[in-house]
Amino acid sequence: MTLRKRLFDLFFASLLVIILGPIILGLIVYVYLKQGRPLFYVAERMKTVDKPFGLVKFRTMSVVEDDQGVSGAHKASRVTPLGARLRSKRLDEFPQLWNILKGDLSFVGPRPPLREYVERFPEVYAEVLESRPGVTGLATIRFHKHEERLLARCTSAAETDDVYCRICVPRKAKMDLIYQRNQSVCYDFDLVFQTIGNLFRGSKS
Numbered sequence: 001m002t003l004r005k006r007l008f009d010l011f012f013a014s015l016l017v018i019i020l021g022p023i024i025l026g027l028i029v030y031v032y033l034k035q036g037r038p039l040f041y042v043a044e045r046m047k048t049v050d051k052p053f054g055l056v057k058f059r060t061m062s063v064v065e066d067d068q069g070v071s072g073a074h075k076a077s078r079v080t081p082l083g084a085r086l087r088s089k090r091l092d093e094f095p096q097l098w099n100i101l102k103g104d105l106s107f108v109g110p111r112p113p114l115r116e117y118v119e120r121f122p123e124v125y126a127e128v129l130e131s132r133p134g135v136t137g138l139a140t141i142r143f144h145k146h147e148e149r150l151l152a153r154c155t156s157a158a159e160t161d162d163v164y165c166r167i168c169v170p171r172k173a174k175m176d177l178i179y180q181r182n183q184s185v186c187y188d189f190d191l192v193f194q195t196i197g198n199l200f201r202g203s204k205s
Helices: 003-035 074-080 081-090 094-104 115-120 124-128 140-154 158-181 185-205
Strands: 040-048 051-058 106-108 134-136
Touching: 003 081, 003 094, 003 106, 003 185, 040 115, 040 134, 051 094, 074 158, 106 185, 115 124, 124 158, 134 140, 134 185, 140 158, 140 185, 158 185
Parallel strands: 106 134
Antiparallel strands: 040 051
16 A cells, blocks of 8 residues: 555545544434444455455444355345435445444455465465455445345355356456556546445435
């Protein structure tokens, strides 16, 4: 990560903490009143091929032991009513501002993968994770909704894993590498504003 990109992340993360602080505090209280503890879901993700970190989100699912793999239709029954509303506007990702401030994430980059997929596709992620993982990115903007539809059709953990490995991993990696080759602060601004625009368009649909 370049110094310019890190300063970009620190400046805007700090600014958003100030601006969104009351909203985040309100969400903390609301989540607690509606579904109790734990308030947050901390999931292991990979910053590099050999360096994990704890990705922080508001909890949107009922808690089970040994939860593994990506979420498909086989996990849909675990999504709480409040969790579905938070996910629809990506409000569950507000706590990731902490990950940005810590340096685990950038605003823009590839979404941080699970360890199991990094271990299964080491050559792919050795390239992809040369960029600091991000909250949003080219693959998130272009492929996220399609990925959701693909995984929503999967009725078992095995089917979800198969679709994710065969279709999602290579397509997202291709877009992540396009971003990597063209990365700049201006491009990051453009992708952030595209993400915000998509959220507002989604709220009107």
